Amino acid sequence: MRGFNPDPSIIRVGDDYYIATSTFEWFPGIQIHHSRDLKNWRVLTHPLARASQLDMIGNPDSGGVWAPCLSYDNGTFYLVFTDVKSHMGPFKDTHNYVVTATDIMGPWSEPIYLNSSGFDPSLFHDEDGTKWLVNLTWDHRKGKNPFGGIVIQQYSEELKALTGPIQTIFDGTPLGLTEGPHIYRHDGYYYLITAEGGTRFGHAATVARSRTLLGTYEADPAGPLLTSADHPELALQKAGHASLVETQDGQLYIVHLCARPLSPSGSCTLGRETAIQRCVWTEDGWLRLIGGSHSPEVQVSAPALPEHRFEAEPEVEHFDGDAISIHLHTLREPRADQWATLKERPGHMRLKGRESLYSSHRQSLIARRQQSFTVDAETVVEFEPDTYQQLAGLVYYYNTKNYYYLWISHDEQLGKCLGIMSSDRAVYDEPLEQPVSIDGVERCYLKAEIRHEALQFHYSVDGAAWQPIGPVLDASKISDENAELVKDGIALDQGFTGAFIGICVQDLSGRGKYADFDYFKYSER
Structure with a gap:
């Protein structure tokens, strides 16, 4: 997804794939992209299209909508996001909300306020029907790690609010700057994919797992699932902030943030973009890129799905x-x-x-x-x-x-x-x-x-x-x-x-x- 389309969150509903990306101070909020083959994509809709859903007047540059998470459960689409009111200095004013719809095209609901403890919220739907919000918690105190860990709290659809205790489930790896959490379940484990290393050239996607939802989560001993930090010659830089999807026939892909620097300046005028990589579960239950490296590739083999093209956009x-x-x-x-x-x-x-x-x-x-x-x-x-x-x-x-x-x-x-x-x-x-x-x-x-x-x-x-x-x-x-x-x-x-x-x-x-x-x-x- 060329051009400014960062922080991808992907899901599959039947034969349709959807990716939500951040829009920051630009309105309408959140881009949702659609594909049926993981190869051809189009911008489909913007769920936050009303001022009552998203009031950004006075928001700072690069404030607004950060890192949405799109999910689907029992006939309903859920979209959680942060509206960032300030983000410079020791404090970050980050308000997290959820909107829902029974159709991806809407109408999408008015936002339900969740919390303000940090950014990058993600909603996990467990097999027992419970729903859980995970997000980075921000620590403004001097001498503390501002990326204060990934926290989890249960979400009640009946109360339309978070409920119960707040627990820290992951402090991150030595890469630091742990954010962008997404939880998945596979073969008896809960897997937590996070972004680490900061969203610049040290960016990475890391994986941790636990037998129980509330942890403790053990980081993959092999290091990051994805990064280009150790290969400055790669075309795709800033690789990290990943989201996982499984195709109809069981193939695994992640979509992830990346950027393509200009030469010789090293500047990324197209902003942070979205790329895709193939993955596989190993015998010992860890997620790896196909080929065994952690480097992003420009060309990736497509799944065995019928090609589905869209009409060219008018100029x-x-x-x-x-x-x-x-x-x-x-x-x-x-x-x-x-x-x-x-x-x-x-x-x-x-x-x-x-x-x-x-x-x-x-x-x-x-x-x-x-x-x-x-x-x-x-x-x-x-x-x-x-x-x-x-x-x-x-x-x-x-x-x-x-x-x-x-x-x-x-x-x-x-x-x-x-x-x-x-x-x-x-x-x-x-x-x-x-x-x-x-x-x-x-x-x-x-x-x-x-x-x-x-x-x-x-x-x-x-x-x-x-x-x-x-x-x-x-x-x-x-x-x-x-x-x-x-x-x-x-x-x-x-x-x-x-x-x-x-x-x-x-x-x-x-x-x-x-x-x-x-x-x-x-x-x-």
């Missing part, structure tokens, strides 16, 4: 219907006609300017994941700004502190004009020495060409003759690695998402000036 969103592409997302809140409407000018997306790109509250921005290293993105916009405080255009965005923006605005001398702004770890710049006047041009076409580590903006006044504008920009800045800021061994900022590209409007005067976008095109080269 162009024409904004002609009542809804927009499932691949287009907003920041922290659902799209609403008050600021992003298809109704006021049919065939166009009318975006009304609100807050700046630095805002963690209300941005008028619609964007999609970058899912290839070579991409063209294009739009055309009609916009008549009255002041330099009104801007509209095409944005290449990581978070509020890291982006490139090709904008249309107003200058007192030039009139309507084009310019570029950038933010690199919150340091503002204008890479174009002087804005380009397009005064009198009603429709302006904007394009971004991304070629691995290079970004070049273009514009056109007729949609045919394109001109480059500004210098070639460093696309590797739009990455997890650049978003992370460490000083004296202390993380001052973090990034867990990936590059997005899309359209946006700001009106810093508060008058709500709008821009009309006729289409948005995303094509992979």
